Amino acid sequence: MIHFLRTAGEPQFAELIRNVTVTLGREVVLSCVVDNLAEYKVGWLRAEDETILSLHRRVVTHNPRVAVTTRVSVGSSQQSRTWNVLHIRKVKESDEGCYVCQINTFVMMKQVGCIRVQVPPNIVDESTSDVSVNEFDNVTLVCKATGKPVPRIVWRREDGQNNMIPINPQWNATSFISSSWHRGRVKVDDENEEKLRLYGVTRRMMAVYLCIASNDVPPIVSKRIVLKVNFAPLVTTTTNQIADGVLGIEIRLTCQIESHPPSLNHWMKRDRNNSITAVLPRKYSVKDEKLNSPSNYKTNTMLTIHDIQPEDVRNSYICVAVNLMGQAEASIPFYDV
Structure with a gap:
């Protein structure tokens, strides 16, 4: 519990706590800067459930990833400025939220700073594995990815022959650019472009397809899906x-x-x-x-x-x-x- 004291001269927050965006697994720092702290104490709480994390220089939470550092400077006017800094190491998604810096004045003073946790993309096991179909059948390749922000999915052929992937992946089926691909049609659908639908697949569509997931949080990840197309032999001399x-x-x-x-x-x-x-x-x-x-x-x-x-x-x-x-x-x- 944070106790409150009465005093004639009360502290003031010197600046706002900056909200921070941090990548999963990194360290995040929130700084609470106070002028004229004197004998008052600063504490940190988790806003969501009011869990007390620290009192002054002492960490009271049992979370070993939490630490607090304090630094004091005195200006020419003899006014002191105190930096009370909350550190959270190896950030998890559950750390996302707002944190309260409060001073135990008679009328409690507090400021709030928020942490936003970004999560790199990850392709989940529900995605399509290697596929074998007969020529002229239809097939759908599925690639699901998690992350924060929600990842974008891009489809490519590993051999670089991407003229059969539509430039503008909308619901309308798009013909292949080359006339030699006239049997096959392809479209990408779902809001996040998770599905690549191939219609009337031909032998020329047999390839390794790359599902590439990105959300501006490194690293970009990809998955290889091998599409095998079965057909009877054609012999020419x-x-x-x-x-x-x-x-x-x-x-x-x-x-x-x-x-x-x-x-x-x-x-x-x-x-x-x-x-x-x-x-x-x-x-x-x-x-x-x-x-x-x-x-x-x-x-x-x-x-x-x-x-x-x-x-x-x-x-x-x-x-x-x-x-x-x-x-x-x-x-x-x-x-x-």
């Missing part, structure tokens, strides 16, 4: 035809495959009687090479034919790709010159 005047040399045939999940690839050969058999080692070698595409769903499969002989040029060669979504193939024929 980069070698259309092979001339038969290539006897005795080595030649390489190449097919490009788009697939997800990644396909199992193999080569077959078809003779002029339309009989299909597998290619065998020694005479043939097969190599798959993953292409460095943004979504990493493209592969080149290559068949090398060693020491071509007349029986080799009587065949056409077939590259075959198989995954859980289906199968596809392409044929590369020889032709006479």
Whole structure:
């Protein structure tokens, strides 16, 4: 309890207590400056519940994060000025509120200063984890973040291909800028842009998406969400035809495959009687090479034919790709010159 004294000369507050904004975990300081304090005492209270924190130089709360310091100076007029400073270390959200500096004069004198606690953004576990969908399905990616002020959410592709994210994220669906993305539409909704809705997803939308949360309180945080788009293989040849005047040399045939999940690839050969058999080692070698595409769903499969002989040029060669979504193939024929 703070006791009150009677005296002829009473103290005066020299300046207002400044309100303070502090980041979670930092130290906050409120200064109560009094002229002519003399034998009076200064105390600090929590305004919300009137919990007494300190009396003069002594901390009475059991909170180990609270401390009080006092400094006195005497001017040329012999008038003293006292700084009674409240320190709260490792600030928590629960410390937010107003604090009262009061002097135990007969008619109690008091001032109030307030603390506002800012909390860095944090992405909560309710956000979307990695997602796998079939091509042309719809999917919604969700990213929820807490913090004070309320965090803003921005969506980006990790590979930098952000032309498919609308510049003005409103409720209206926005077409992709590039015509090659014509199947997909995207919109960002909710007040805090927590949801990224993708419509009719295509293989080109398969990527790592970044949910970035910020509220001007460092640090900015982000979460990676991997979107996998499943589709049946598509096989195209980069070698259309092979001339038969290539006897005795080595030649390489190449097919490009788009697939997800990644396909199992193999080569077959078809003779002029339309009989299909597998290619065998020694005479043939097969190599798959993953292409460095943004979504990493493209592969080149290559068949090398060693020491071509007349029986080799009587065949056409077939590259075959198989995954859980289906199968596809392409044929590369020889032709006479």
